[in-house]
Amino acid sequence: MHYSTAAKFMERSAMTQLYRRQAMGLLKRQRFDSVMASSLTYRFASTIAPTAQAAVKPAVAEKAAHLEPTNATNEPAYKAHFTLSRIPTSENGEPIWENPINHAVYDLDKIATMEQTHHPIVKMHERVAYMAVKALRTGFDVISGYRGPGGAMTEKDWLNRCLFLESVAGVPGMVGGMLRHLRSLRLLKRDYGWIHTLLEEAENERMHLLIFMNIKQPGYFFRALVVGAQGVFFNGFFLTYLVSPKTCHRFVGYLEEEAVKTYSCLLQDIEDGHLDAWKEKKAPLIAQTYYKLPEDA
Structure with missing residues (x-):
């Protein structure tokens, strides 16, 4: 009875070590694959013709100029919010007044001929x-x-x-x-x-x-x-x-x-x-x- 218990314990320990080795091997292989992919990407980018790189740069610059607000702490997002805002802001700290709620403009002739009204009770x-x-x-x-x-x-x-x-x-x-x-x-x-x-x-x-x-x-x-x-x-x-x-x-x-x-x-x-x-x-x-x-x- 004691012999069977010890055998089971040794068998369980061996299986645990085997699983750990397989997991470590899989992790190392994944890390190796990611490093190789990055290296291949860098080599492929370095072999692009100069004319192709020149064509890519304006598109990248245009995309950078129109950044989408993605993060409240991101500076481009902060600027984009106030650039698109209806209320004007001043970068040098000087106050800018512009009423965001426009008032209806009435014709002066109609105002002169308008009479007082009373809502009946x-x-x-x-x-x-x-x-x-x-x-x-x-x-x-x-x-x-x-x-x-x-x-x-x-x-x-x-x-x-x-x-x-x-x-x-x-x-x-x-x-x-x-x-x-x-x-x-x-x-x-x-x-x-x-x-x-x-x-x-x-x-x-x-x-x-x-x-x-x-x-x-x-x-x-x-x-x-x-x-x-x-x-x-x-x-x-x-x-x-x-x-x-x-x-x-x-x-x-x-x-x-x-x-x-x-x-x-x-x-x-x-x-x-x-x-x-x-x-x-x-x-x-x-x-x-x-x-x-x-x-x-």
Whole structure:
């Protein structure tokens, strides 16, 4: 019995050594084959005629000039990304401004003949949105001392009102676009254009703010008011949009109706001669670029 056990152990050891030798031989043969293949490739390349090598070099150079982005840490891929980007970049560090979201340019004749419109209140969410806008408008008019057209509002009063309104008006589009973006990711569904539309609206309102800031730079107290109003309005609109997006969209619609009334009063004051400085002042460069205005606008 002991003899058979020892024989089995010796037989197993011999088989293990045999397998190891076969594996080492196979590995050496594979390494030898790869070395021979590399050597043959080098010899074959060195025996190509000079004219053939000259013909190959332009193709290689052209391929190197158009490298495909394959690695985030690869320098050519890094350059290719920013070369193909729609947003311009500067290699010397100087800022380049170009709005990636173009604004629709309207015909001046159509703008002059355009009339104010009002969306009729039919459903409950429309009534809620309208009452909310009216309450905010009334409260803001009382706090800011708004006196309407007719010369009672000075240039400083109009600027402060426009700056504050535009700082808040850019919030709804960004909140709606962000939430619809997350909804599209969460439900694994397309959004069919709503995200881009809302983000364009947010960018449009932000550009209004930047245009007014070229006329006046607000002080620290004004900036503190903007921070507080933005925090309250952002969170309130965010929570409301989660519950009823339709109400928020109609809220923005009625809010824009009030904005049309405000800017119509401002234009009336300018045309009536109550704001002579604005009537003769040249439009800022950022406004000329954004609205594609002539240089003498």
